[in-house]
Amino acid sequence: MDDTPQQALAQAARTRGVALSALSRMLGRNQAYLGQFVNRGTPRLLPERERRMLADFLAIDEAVLGAPAPVSEEVAVPWLAVTAAAGRGRIADERVIRTEPLPRAALRAAGIAANDASLIGVAGDSMAPTLRDGDRLLVDRAARRPGARGAIYVLRRGETVAVKRLVAHGAEVEIRSDNPLWPVERVDAAGIEVIGRARLLLRRL
Template sequence: MENISLSERHARGRLQDLARDSRTSLAELSRLIGRNAAYLQQYVRRGSPRHLDEPDLRKIAEFLGVKPRLIATRTFDDAPHNDTHTAPGEWVEVPRLPLDASAGPGAMGAEEISFDAFRFSRRWLREMGLEGADLSAIRVEGDSMDPLLRSGDEIFVDRNKRAGEGIHVVRIGDALHVKQVQASAPGRIALISANDGYAPIELGREEVEIIGRVVWKGGRV
């Protein structure tokens, strides 16, 4: 990093210190911004890239709870650029998590750090009955919920809605599944697939963690 200025070195050092203080690795922060695991390690130690892209910088700063200029390697305006005519606060971001909810054999859960987000107006969420929901977006993998949910669909999971029957994302051990949840015998629940080729699964309630109810889906036509 021979050509890197002292102020740039300090900014990189602050990023490394903040990551350590938050008990987050540089690899996890790299995945947060959709980069390969070594991206920020190279940025901090080798000075490559010379500067982080503004959207990446803002996302990292927001995650660490600091002003972007604190970790910026060049002059930076903390105020985000708003290129829409929608009033501030009228947009809601739904984080996309690097997890697959398996509609088939269980997908292993990963770190729940968002790598991207869907952006919706509050008006649309209100019209869809989703205002105030604790939403996360994850991808469906497998065919056990065909034709209702197809592999590759994105689903919104409301973590505020865990009780009752319906289509839920559930965790069994370390694996995530998306299934129709139904009450069974006392103390037990049944996990039902939409695809008739998959037999129902019956488990004790203590064996299943309900993550949240599926409230929206999107995918290719």
Template sequence: MDSIAIRQRLDALISSSGEDYASLSRRLGRNASYIQQFIKRGVPRRLSERDRQLLAQHLGIAEHLLGGPETEPGHSRLQRPGLARAADDYVLVPQYQLSASAGPGALPGSETPSAAIAFQAGFIRDICANPPEGLALIGVEGDSMFPTLAHGDQILVDTNDHMRLRDGIYVLRSDDSLLVKRLSPNPAARRIAIRSDNDAYPSWPDCDPASITVIGRVVWVGRKLG
């Protein structure tokens, strides 16, 4: 597994669990800066088998997510009491503090996840045919896609699904902002319509596909009620 992906995943897990670099380093019997150096500088290049096992056990994840032997590709087992039984397998999806329709940043490379959210693996397989490593969770800002998407909704974006465009809702990048819009390709004319579900906002019915940067397709939305 790619070292950068391992380090990013570990950083997200530490943040979401309320841990800190120094306390985890001491738990491993290392100096206080050991975990921080591994995550931020890639030193050491990989975790030792002992450190990997201890971290996986403490964080309640499958060891292969930290570079160990892969038993169930793309899945992790969360064994923390109250969250999931050990027999159930879950996928950890990184959550980013980014917003679409508007907001700075891009997915996923230049941003660090703020948390890792657990979804049941079977549910993820039902809604997404691509490998779960390409999934990201971000927030919706504004009401340009209302009533389909509301301000504050959390959307699950499949960043592996950005080439074969078809009718659906996608996250786009425009300059330094992220937009969430409905795309409707016209195969005959080789053009694409970019639409807002809220009629109060503009749509662009005849665009060149080469003029837009697609981050990924929205495959799920979660909403707070009340």
């Protein structure tokens, strides 16, 4: 069983031959501070600055003093089997076929929580030149309410999935294609299911 931070600190201090009271003074605390931490569990956790000072002085890993595990710089985002058609629509299939690592910073910049992110492919030319056949979209599944200003969403109509620009008009939604050769539709909002908003275009050059 791994030592607790209190046990690790006490052992490291004994190995180094330094009293807890001296270490407490080094931290700018009263001399009973670390003794209370070791023997009474007060404070429950050492502040980051104090953990770092003690780890450096005692030549030990800060993690043994209770430092949190480092956060991965990448997030495994699920890649859905479905291809959102920039056209008439494709038969829906939302199985996860794999995950793809994406930088956590990219998700933050796009405003997407890691648990709400998914990747899909784009097929067709109805959203050209904005979207091209073969593009990938990072979809925010928490954003499902189109606004009056319009944005690109992945939507389901019956058994098909498509990617279109949606504009809210009260109880209706206007479905637009960026390609001017495609017609504009206006449908009852209850007749479609918005899967999520496309937040980031990932294009292989």
